[in-house]
Amino acid sequence: MPASLQHYARRATQAVQILGTIRLLKDxxxxxxxxxxxxxxxxxxxxxxxxxxxxxxxLIDILGFEPDKEECERLTQLQPYASFQPWALGDVTGPRSFxxxxxxxxxxxxxxxxxxxxxxxxxxxxxxARTVDVxxxxxxxxxxxxxxxxxxxxxxxxxxxxTRVLEGFGEHLxxxxxxxxxxxxxxxxxxxALLWExxxxxxxxxxxxxxxxxxxxxxxxxxxxxxxxxxxxxxxTDEQRALLEIWExxxxxxxxxxFNGT
Numbered sequence: 001m002p003a004s005l006q007h008y009a010r011r012a013t014q015a016v017q018i019l020g021t022i023r024l025l026k027d028x029x030x031x032x033x034x035x036x037x038x039x040x041x042x043x044x045x046x047x048x049x050x051x052x053x054x055x056x057x058x059l060i061d062i063l064g065f066e067p068d069k070e071e072c073e074r075l076t077q078l079q080p081y082a083s084f085q086p087w088a089l090g091d092v093t094g095p096r097s098f099x100x101x102x103x104x105x106x107x108x109x110x111x112x113x114x115x116x117x118x119x120x121x122x123x124x125x126x127x128x129a130r131t132v133d134v135x136x137x138x139x140x141x142x143x144x145x146x147x148x149x150x151x152x153x154x155x156x157x158x159x160x161x162x163t164r165v166l167e168g169f170g171e172h173l174x175x176x177x178x179x180x181x182x183x184x185x186x187x188x189x190x191x192x193a194l195l196w197e198x199x200x201x202x203x204x205x206x207x208x209x210x211x212x213x214x215x216x217x218x219x220x221x222x223x224x225x226x227x228x229x230x231x232x233x234x235x236x237t238d239e240q241r242a243l244l245e246i247w248e249x250x251x252x253x254x255x256x257x258x259f260n261g262t
Contacts, residue, residue, distance in 0.1 A: 021249030039151030090136035091167040108159035110189035140170035160192030178247035
C-alpha cells in the first residue's frame with residue numbers, strides 16, 4: 001500500500017478508536033461515578049491530541065505538573081479544563097537545579113551530557129541557556145494534601161528523570177494502570193536512567209512494556225523513543241480493567257496477541 005494510503009488508513013483507524021474510547025469513558029463515568037485521571041509530568045505545552053479533546057469534553061480529568069511557572073500560568077489560561085501545578089516531581093523532596101536549554105523541550109532537572117551529544121547536530125538544542133532553582137516534590141508527599149487526586153495514567157516528558165519521578169509516587173504507583181514516557185538508549189543527560197532501567201522499575205511494579213515508537217532527530221540512529229506500559233488485564237478489578245481498555249484506546253496501542261493454544 002502506498003505511504004499516503006497507509007497514512008489515511010491509520011488516521012481512519014484512530015478515528016474509530018477515539019469514538020470507541022468516548023463510549024468507554026461515558027460508560028465508565030456511569031458505572032463508577034468518576035472520570036479517569038491523566039497525570040502529565042513535564043506538562044510544557046499542556047494536554048495534546050486526543051487527551052486535549054477528551055478533557056475539553058469533560059470525559060477525563062488532567063493533573064499536570066510543570067516546573068516553569070510562567071508556562072504553568074499560560075497553560076492554566078489556555079486549558080481551563082485541566083489543572084496545572086508549578087512543581088517538579090522526583091524521588092527526593094527539596095531544592096534542585098533545573099537546566100533550561102536552547103530548545104525548551106530539552107530542559108531537565110539533569111544536565112545534558114554534551115560529550116554524548118557531540119556526535120549529533122541536534123546537540124545545539126540541548127545547550128544550557130540558564131539554570132534556575134526549583135523545588136522538587138515526591139508525589140506521595142503531595143497526595144493526599146496539596147494534591148486532591150491521584151492519576152490512573154501517567155504521561156511523562158522529563159528528559160532522563162523518569163525513574164526518579166516514578167519512585168516518588170511510592171505506593172501510589174500501584175494505583176496506576178498505564179504509563180507513557182520518553183526514554184533513551186544513550187545517556188543524553190548526566191546520571192540518567194536508560195530504557196531498560198525504566199522497564200525494570202515498572203516491571204517490578206506490575207507494568208509491562210507494551211509498545212516502543214522511535215523518535216527524535218539523531219541522524220537515523222534509534223536514541224530516543226516513546227514507550228507505553230500497562231498492567232495485565234488478568235490481575236485487575238472490574239474498574240481497573242475498564243481503565244485499561246480506556247488507556248489502550250487513548251494511546252492507540254496495538255491489540256495484545258494472546259496465545260489460544262491452537
